[in-house]
Amino acid sequence: MSLSDAVDPDSIAVIGASATPGKLGNDAMANAKEFDGDVYPVNPSGEGTVYGYEFVDSVTDVDADLALCCVPAGATPDVLEDCGEAGVGAAVVFAGGFAEAGEDGEQLQARVRQTAEEYDITILGPNTAGHIVPHRNVFSSFVPGFDEIEQGDVAVVAQSGGVGVTATFQLDREGYGVAGMYGLGNRVNTDFHDVIPVLDDDPEVEAMALHVEGTEHHEAVVDAVRESETPVVALKSGNRMEEFVGAHTAAPFQDYEYYKEAITGAGGVVADSLTELLDASRVLASAPEPDGPNVGLVTAQAGPGIMLADYLDERGVEFPELTGESRERVDDILPGFTYDENPVDTGRPMPQFGEVVDAVARDDNVDIVLVYEIFEHSLGYPVEELETLAEDLDKPIVFTVAGPDEALTPDRERMEDVGVVTFDAPERAAYATSVLADWAR
Structure with missing residues (x-):
């Protein structure tokens, strides 16, 4: 078959x-x-x-x-x-x-x-x-609106049809579309380990997002994750209420900790919520693979910057000291009341914010760049600097946006076009950054 x-x-x-x-x-x-x-x-x-x-x-x-x-x-x-x-x-x-x-x-x-x-x-x-396979115009589903889903680079493989539908519409609503959605249901003769190699061979698929309740072929699934060159992120649900789980897709009741250890040991990522599943898949699909786990954080507002730093520090992510050359560049740009260590805080958006991001991103001690800035109409976002960085460097850049959608969307789309991965909440950006750091370890 x-x-x-x-x-x-x-x-x-x-x-x-x-x-x-x-x-x-x-x-x-x-x-x-x-x-x-x-x-x-x-x-x-x-x-x-x-x-x-x-x-x-x-x-x-x-x-x-x-x-x-x-x-x-x-x-x-x-x-x-x-x-x-x-x-x-x-x-x-x-x-x-x-x-x-x-x-x-x-x-x-x-x-x-x-x-x-x-x-x-x-x-x-x-x-x-x-x-559904949007890039082939295959929409083999009864779900209204699936024929309007745009093509993206994350493929969703879900044991639950409801989870697959929810994930697909969330990615599409946020402007990313999907490379495919595969609802496995009761898995009569097609399971995760059958689908993963097919998606791994598809050049349109840059990451896979799996929703797993349980499978009789769990060892084969882990082997497929290990052999996949395409990043695989998994969300394991059905960890309680055994009868409810069995009445859904006839899934065997299986241990969460086993899946977490086995899938991460095979080189995959395990998420703990649907949004984490999609955010991790998206950042692994879009960002360059980092050379190391060290993060350079630049923020134009201290409060959200502290939230980002707290989240990452709790997960063991390192903020390396900037080199002397980078410190000099930052000190020349920033007024004295700002924080010029790593994390770097400019206090508020400023015309030179892009220069600060550039200085931190080009630092040899920094492997991953994380940025937070509120959108201001008079300044916009430092898109030109980010486009130059994306062209010059092979480093992941994660940018947290805040502001009215209609105002910031054009800049956000330009950032996404050059591989800068954007999120609209600090914790989502921090989580995606932690995934990149773990991926590099």
Whole structure:
């Protein structure tokens, strides 16, 4: 079995397609219609067209690589058998009511697994929100609005469809999009260790964000993380309330500490919240890999700067002394009432703030640069200096922005375009910086 027919299909069949708004088969068609290849709405009761595509009676009447199964759980095994007879290589099974639903559901899932094995069909699900690959216009999901998700460089692989959907919309809402979202659901024959190597080979994917509740193949998952050249960040949930976890995706109840030790030992990062998962993935995707863990902090406001310094110090991040040359540059720029050690505080935004950032960033003792500045209309952000630094240096720069979105967005976008990673809260920037420091150790 191969994921290629799911990730890069030539044609898609939507089985159970519907022309009735609000039905699962209509929502799936609303997303699938964005695909550049052939799309076949399959429903023997369908008449006319849906989104401009003519209904067909059976998947066996068409040549489809990928099938989206918009049918109840009980009908799924027979539908998959039809898919197998038609030569379909991959199928997304949206329905719930399988192993997570008790003994009858377990038997039904066993039939799905057996049919998939007999016909060599790769299954995403069952009990999944589907998957999307924006750079290939593959939107194999019933979630409204997924067809408008922009391309990014972080791929989300989630055991929970709800978590995958939430993560995808959060990244898109914050302006970053996704390189893909893969909802694994009950993982009947596709698990994390199957998806990680595929994403590692995808040049559009710069980092992976995993949401894990539990898996029978945990050792294979850890091996896949170890072998991946693309950074992998994981969030382990389902650490309490065993029955609730099992009723969700039929996940085995597994120990958080095991996952944390195993994944970090394999070179991955373990986050403790969804926002941390996405922030860590984003900074590892966008920033250059640091040569070391030492941080140079420049702030235009002491209060947020102290918050940043506290957060990083608690996590063992070092603030090295600046070289004599850097100190001289900073002293020449700053008035006497500011703090010119590392961290460097300018007191407030100033026209020379970019020069201060430049002095600290070029210091040989500094591996990672962290900046905080409130946006002021008369000054803007030191974008030109940051663009020059990004071109001259191979150091990560993390910039914390504050101010009205409509005013600072143009400068923020220019920073992101040259690899300066921006955040809108001190603790988020500090966490991302700590991830970079740990990555370099």
